[in-house]
Amino acid sequence: MRRKDKERDAAFAWQVLRDSAYSVLAMTDEEGAPYCVPVNHIADPEHNAVYFHCAGAGRKWTILEKEPPVCLTAVSRAELVPGELTTAYDSAVVHGQATVVRDSAEKLYALKLLVQALDPVSMERAVMCADKTMERTMIVKITPREVTGKQSHGD
Numbered sequence: 001m002r003r004k005d006k007e008r009d010a011a012f013a014w015q016v017l018r019d020s021a022y023s024v025l026a027m028t029d030e031e032g033a034p035y036c037v038p039v040n041h042i043a044d045p046e047h048n049a050v051y052f053h054c055a056g057a058g059r060k061w062t063i064l065e066k067e068p069p070v071c072l073t074a075v076s077r078a079e080l081v082p083g084e085l086t087t088a089y090d091s092a093v094v095h096g097q098a099t100v101v102r103d104s105a106e107k108l109y110a111l112k113l114l115v116q117a118l119d120p121v122s123m124e125r126a127v128m129c130a131d132k133t134m135e136r137t138m139i140v141k142i143t144p145r146e147v148t149g150k151q152s153h154g155d
Helices: 010-019 059-064 104-118 120-136
Strands: 023-028 034-039 041-044 049-054 069-081 086-100 138-152
Touching: 010 041, 010 069, 010 086, 010 138, 023 059, 034 059, 041 104, 049 059, 049 104, 104 120, 104 138
Parallel strands: none
Antiparallel strands: 023 034, 023 069, 041 049, 049 138, 069 086, 086 138
16 A cells, blocks of 8 residues: 655655665666666756766676666665654655766766765865776766655654
8 A cells, every 4th residue: 555645745855865875776687687786876956867877897787878767766764663663764766767978078077976975075086087087987867757755754
């Protein structure tokens, strides 16, 4: 049974995406097998985008380079409620299209967002490294077609 009272608006979901340290990316390979993997993401609601960095090799990349539909789930708060057999949480789900970012300016923009969110003291070093390795830097953008949020206070 779906609990409508737990649903929140897109603004709430974008906030969860901004507050989450990581998310889980779900996709399907060419044979139809599901595959999920944690990623460090950055939410960019002003541009209706979620970005993440990844290696240009491996199972995840083999799927992503074909630019499939994906689903990304993030949880910014999850606390067991003692004696209540429940969890208090804030979560977001993004359904959208994955695309490989090929434009150097957009790659640099996304990298700066990622570094600012994940390791701001390394910004200067990251920008310097990006200048030398931009061609090999793999950034994936999810363009959401739906962003939803849920919240439970443990009730």
